[in-house]
Amino acid sequence: xxxxGGGNLVVKTMHVGPxxxxxxxxxxxxxxxxxxxxxxxxxxIIENARKTGFNIRHIILxxxxxxxxxxxxxxxxxxxxxxxxxxxxxxPMLERPSLNLSLFLGSSIxxxxxxxxxKEGDTLPLGALELAVIHVPxxxxxxxxxxCAEAGIVFTGDVLFAGGIGRSDFPGGDERLLLAGIRQKIxxxxxxxxxxxxxxxxxxxxxxxxxxxxx
Numbered sequence: 001x002x003x004x005g006g007g008n009l010v011v012k013t014m015h016v017g018p019x020x021x022x023x024x025x026x027x028x029x030x031x032x033x034x035x036x037x038x039x040x041x042x043x044x045i046i047e048n049a050r051k052t053g054f055n056i057r058h059i060i061l062x063x064x065x066x067x068x069x070x071x072x073x074x075x076x077x078x079x080x081x082x083x084x085x086x087x088x089x090x091x092p093m094l095e096r097p098s099l100n101l102s103l104f105l106g107s108s109i110x111x112x113x114x115x116x117x118x119k120e121g122d123t124l125p126l127g128a129l130e131l132a133v134i135h136v137p138x139x140x141x142x143x144x145x146x147x148c149a150e151a152g153i154v155f156t157g158d159v160l161f162a163g164g165i166g167r168s169d170f171p172g173g174d175e176r177l178l179l180a181g182i183r184q185k186i187x188x189x190x191x192x193x194x195x196x197x198x199x200x201x202x203x204x205x206x207x208x209x210x211x212x213x214x215x
Contacts, residue, residue, distance in 0.1 A: 010027060012024065019199065022197060033054025035049055059075055069100060069109060073111055089142030097109055130150070136186065138177040138181060139178055154194070156198065162197065163212055182214075192205070
């Protein structure tokens with residue numbers, strides 16, 4: 001999908017793995033790009049990322065649960081110049097299967113540390129545009145959304161879905177924090193902002209503010 005904005009932003013959506021996790025390839029035509037949440041099916045992610053022609057500079061993790069990081073190491077190997085990015089509070093999960101839920105799912109995923117740990121208010125370049133880090137804990141301690149004001153989009157991971165929110169009953173979860181963070185930091189974005197979640201279809205901030213049963 002193409003978005004208005006100075007950098008001609010393009011977002012490609014892929015549903016990967018047994019949980020149909022959303023992996024996004026986003027970038028500006030003729031410029032740099034990012035892979036967001038490489039959750040599974042590494043070969044397909046790599047193939048589609050190369051087809052875009054973007055210079056992949058970042059591999060961004062909205063959080064570090066297994067269904068969003070299972071293909072991380074293979075994707076890293078394919079794009080060795082790209083920085084892996086995770087919120088500092090989720091960084092320990094990359095190396096610990098007991099925290100990233102891979103043991104719970106019957107595997108044991110251990111990833112190398114991220115090259116960059118971010119926090120609230122940090123920014124990442126995306127071609128001529130910029131992604132701002134919005135920290136919304138509650139699904140995981142370091143759950144992060146990535147907002148591009150110029151293009152009017154936000155990648156919410158498992159913080160906010162169309163008609164739902166992320167689970168808060170996993171280790172490190174907190175429903176109170178999750179709901180408060182969504183109300184204060186996501187539902188206050190412009191209503192036309194397109195929400196790209198960690199599972200399911202895209203939606204808008206306005207649609208969720210008006211119709212999400214959790215609010």
